[in-house]
Amino acid sequence: MTIYLAMDDTDNLDSRGTGKLARAAASAIAKEYPVKGVTRHQLFVHEDIPFTSHNSCGVIHIEASGNDAKEWIFETAKEVMLDDFIDGSDPGIAVAGREDIKEPLISFGRDAQRVVLNQEKARTLAKNLGIRLEGLGGTEDGVIGTMAGLGLACTLNDGRYLMLGKIREMTGPAEVSTLLDAGIDVVYTMDGRRVNDGLIIIAEGKSAKPCPVDGRAVLFVEEIDGEYHAVKRG
Known part of the structure; x- marks a missing residue:
């Protein structure tokens, strides 16, 4: 409950x-x-x-x-x-x-x-x-x-999410696996592609900002010049 x-x-x-x-x-x-x-x-x-x-x-x-x-x-x-x-x-x-x-x-x-x-x-x-x-x-x-x-x-x-699992303990760029271990459920691009591995670019001193979607914590990213950048939504 x-x-x-x-x-x-x-x-x-x-x-x-x-x-x-x-x-x-x-x-x-x-x-x-x-x-x-x-x-x-x-x-x-x-x-x-x-x-x-x-x-x-x-x-x-x-x-x-x-x-x-x-x-x-x-x-x-x-x-x-x-x-x-x-x-x-x-x-x-x-x-x-x-x-x-x-x-x-x-x-x-x-x-x-x-x-x-x-x-x-x-x-x-x-x-x-x-x-x-x-x-x-x-x-x-x-x-x-x-x-x-x-x-x-x-x-x-x-x-x-402003706080979830250990996401606030990590700032700056992070591997997808590290973000998943910290409490994020899944990483998706804005056009619907699932990202299973690789580095996610997050601004230095900032933490990832996943969104609740159907009860899961989803981190949205956009691909820029071959790199995945975290998107802040909501």
């Missing part, structure tokens, strides 16, 4: 991003429950939506089940967020088991990628589905992206 912990709008222009905070929360949660990964999900960029730089949310995927686990995970992540609260941010946080995430929430997540939504709809949806959702400061507009993140993450077909 999987429990998802989502967070959004946790930063300002001068602070660390939501992804970094999500990874910090994941590390705290991993002390009690196995963490499968952290994903980033891109939301709608529009002049009517306040956001820091890219309007994305972060979701932690945890191997756990039951209300006690959800409560512990929520409180642990909430403590991490409040300890690192940034003035000017409007954070939201939510937790849900896979069984709690119904079609209306998945649709809400998709809508959040193309239209402007509001807090009322997010809070009403959380109440009707029995999902614990809280705003932790500022305008609390982060509750919108937080609920969207739950709906998007559970599809296992959106966004990209």
Whole structure:
């Protein structure tokens, strides 16, 4: 079983991003429950939506089940967020088991990628589905992206991994076999060719950014002058 912990709008222009905070929360949660990964999900960029730089949310995927686990995970992540609260941010946080995430929430997540939504709809949806959702400061507009993140993450077909296996421990160019050992399931070119061996060019100091596709972690690459270059998507 999987429990998802989502967070959004946790930063300002001068602070660390939501992804970094999500990874910090994941590390705290991993002390009690196995963490499968952290994903980033891109939301709608529009002049009517306040956001820091890219309007994305972060979701932690945890191997756990039951209300006690959800409560512990929520409180642990909430403590991490409040300890690192940034003035000017409007954070939201939510937790849900896979069984709690119904079609209306998945649709809400998709809508959040193309239209402007509001807090009322997010809070009403959380109440009707029995999902614990809280705003932790500022305008609390982060509750919108937080609920969207739950709906998007559970599809296992959106966004990209910020943390998965040991991929963050490796930076720069790497062999396909090394990437597979680190947690990536498969490497494909953008035009559909599977890459089974060879060197993948990743910028120095950067790690690979695989995407969830039908539940697998897929690293996309493009071939340039006979070399495979990792592509960042989502």
